[in-house]
Every structure is written in C-alpha cells, then in structure tokens.
Amino acid sequence: MKKPNEINIGGVVYKITYTKDRVKTDLDKRSQLWGQICYHTRTIRVFEGENDHTRQPIDQFHVLLHEVIHGIIRQHEFLEHCIKDRDSEEVIVDQIASVLSDTLVRNGWFNLDDWDGTPKKARGK
Numbered sequence: 001m002k003k004p005n006e007i008n009i010g011g012v013v014y015k016i017t018y019t020k021d022r023v024k025t026d027l028d029k030r031s032q033l034w035g036q037i038c039y040h041t042r043t044i045r046v047f048e049g050e051n052d053h054t055r056q057p058i059d060q061f062h063v064l065l066h067e068v069i070h071g072i073i074r075q076h077e078f079l080e081h082c083i084k085d086r087d088s089e090e091v092i093v094d095q096i097a098s099v100l101s102d103t104l105v106r107n108g109w110f111n112l113d114d115w116d117g118t119p120k121k122a123r124g125k
C-alpha cells in the first residue's frame, strides 16, 4: 500500500499530507505533533520523519489511522456521546489505532512494503 493522499470518511473527503517537521504537522504551528486532523479544512497531516530519518511505515500508518479514527468519531455523533472528554478520546483513539494497525499489517491485509514508493528490498530492511 502506498501512502494515501486522501480519504473519504462518511462522505467527507480529507486531504492527507506528510510533513518533515513536527511543528509543521500542527496547522497552527504551536506544538510538535505526530499527526493532526482538522475538521474545518478537511486535512490530515502525518509526520513522516526528518530528511535523514524517515519514520517506519508502520509508525506513520498508526498515526494516520489514529487521525482517521478521530474523523470517524467526529462523523458519527453517537460515538462522540460514548466518550466523556477529549483526554478519554485520545486514549481510546490511540489504543484502537495501535491494535488495528498491528492487526491489519500482521495479517497481511495491509502491506506497507511500498508505503514510501520504495520497495522493501530496496530499503534494505
């Protein structure tokens, strides 16, 4: 699977971009973030690593799923009502993203070998 550039969540299309600077991952450039979804601009940003140190595809995929799950919760009000506050949402979203990304990759449903356009063998890993 190559890095996706957009995702449709319940009819809302989000543009996905990948950053090389954690501060630029934050739309407001105030915090260093691994990822961020903005419901207003319909964008998702994922930190892919700095120029000389790219993060592993599984780590980028985990962050992307994390932001997508936030989008799913936002899109479905009933889910928002099940979560008592933002801190709880963060914990729940990250736990689901972690086990979901691991399960999908472990079972071969998602092959991340081609994530950054470089076949796994050429990456030397």
Ligand SMILES: [Zn+2]
Pocket: 066, 070, 090, 093
């Ligand atoms: Zn989050």
